[in-house]
Amino acid sequence: MKEICIPISNLGEDEIAEVILTIGGKKTSYSFRVESFPWSVDQSQSPSDDESLHASLEQIAQLRSSISNYDNNWELIQIYTPRAGASHIQVLYRKKNGH
Amino acid sequence: MLKTQELVKVFRTEEVETTALNKVNLEIKQGEFVAIMGPSGCGKSTLLNIIGLLDNPSGGEFYFNGIEVSKFKEKQRTNLRKSNIGFVFQSFNLIDELTVFENVELPLLYMNVPSSDRKKKVEAVLERMKISHRKKHFPQQLSGGQQQRVAIARAVVANPKLILADEPTGNLDSANGEEVMELLSELNREGTTVVMVTHSPTDAEKAHRIVQLFDGHIVTENVKKVL
Numbered sequence: 628m629k630e631i632c633i634p635i636s637n638l639g640e641d642e643i644a645e646v647i648l649t650i651g652g653k654k655t656s657y658s659f660r661v662e663s664f665p666w667s668v669d670q671s672q673s674p675s676d677d678e679s680l681h682a683s684l685e686q687i688a689q690l691r692s693s694i695s696n697y698d699n700n701w702e703l704i705q706i707y708t709p710r711a712g713a714s715h716i717q718v719l720y721r722k723k724n725g726h
Numbered sequence: 727m728l729k730t731q732e733l734v735k736v737f738r739t740e741e742v743e744t745t746a747l748n749k750v751n752l753e754i755k756q757g758e759f760v761a762i763m764g765p766s767g768c769g770k771s772t773l774l775n776i777i778g779l780l781d782n783p784s785g786g787e788f789y790f791n792g793i794e795v796s797k798f799k800e801k802q803r804t805n806l807r808k809s810n811i812g813f814v815f816q817s818f819n820l821i822d823e824l825t826v827f828e829n830v831e832l833p834l835l836y837m838n839v840p841s842s843d844r845k846k847k848v849e850a851v852l853e854r855m856k857i858s859h860r861k862k863h864f865p866q867q868l869s870g871g872q873q874q875r876v877a878i879a880r881a882v883v884a885n886p887k888l889i890l891a892d893e894p895t896g897n898l899d900s901a902n903g904e905e906v907m908e909l910l911s912e913l914n915r916e917g918t919t920v921v922m923v924t925h926s927p928t929d930a931e932k933a934h935r936i937v938q939l940f941d942g943h944i945v946t947e948n949v950k951k952v953l
Contacts, residue, residue, distance in 0.1 A: 708767075
């Protein structure tokens with residue numbers, strides 16, 4: 628068995644999910660947190676194609692910056708696809724070993 | 727070994743234009759093991775197809791061993807591909823009508839390797855993949871794990887410098903998945919460059935570097951081990 632999916636309800640901002648795994652008496656602990664980064668830029672009501680492209684690039688630049696400035700003790704595990712029109716994007720982090 | 731500069735891939739239909747890759751800059755060195763991750767539809771497989779010379783980009787440059795290949799014709803791409811790249815797919819992509827031996831022999835046939843050499847090479851790689859006892863069987867007579875071992879044997883029989891793996895453990899149970907990952911790691915330790923698309927953080931841990939794609943862009947690269 629390689630991965631186990633654990634349902635976690637309402638993991639809020641600044642909350643950390645600690646998972647302690649015991650296999651054959653050996654304990655390993657993992658800490659996860661979900662962060663919300665901004666995922667919206669100022670756009671006119673009906674943007675042109677060029678404006679949409681620009682907005683998309685700006686969103687990506689914003690995401691890159693948020694990720695690169697994040698606490699180095701945590702490693703990025705997964706970026707979740709935001710819903711259409713969402714103002715934030717969720718990113719899953721795991722605490723690095725030894726921290 | 728591989729370098730992309732401002733790589734763009736656009737898929738067009740009469741009504742819709744989708745940018746699958748948007749100015750992707752990526753460099754992969756000989757001997758590296760790189761995992762590409764990201765949500766479905768972010769461009770992972772499109773990138774792998776271009777790196778694997780199965781498709782041309784719509785824009786930008788792609789250097790394969792120092793040669794700019796982004797505008798190569800299909801025949802040029804095929805010639806470069808068959809002598810340099812081995813592929814491993816999630817669904818194995820073995821030919822059901824051919825035996826295990828014949829499936830693994832196929833890349834050598836395309837390269838016009840003489841019959842006696844083919845036999846030696848196929849026997850050796852099947853032995854290495856611990857599947858030689860099944861060489862006369864057909865793919866449908868094998869388990870998923872065994873089929874993927876055959877697919878890896880086919881990918882490495884011609885001794886390629888680069889292995890491209892698209893979700894190689896996606897259809898396998900955990901034990902077989904770990905075995906496949908160990909095989910890929912072993913090939914990498916022997917000098918083969920490995921580029922793997924995966925959704926599995928556990929599989930990605932085996933790589934030197936994890937590249938996160940999102941919406942056709944590389945958003946971050948995480949170095950796990952120094953080459």
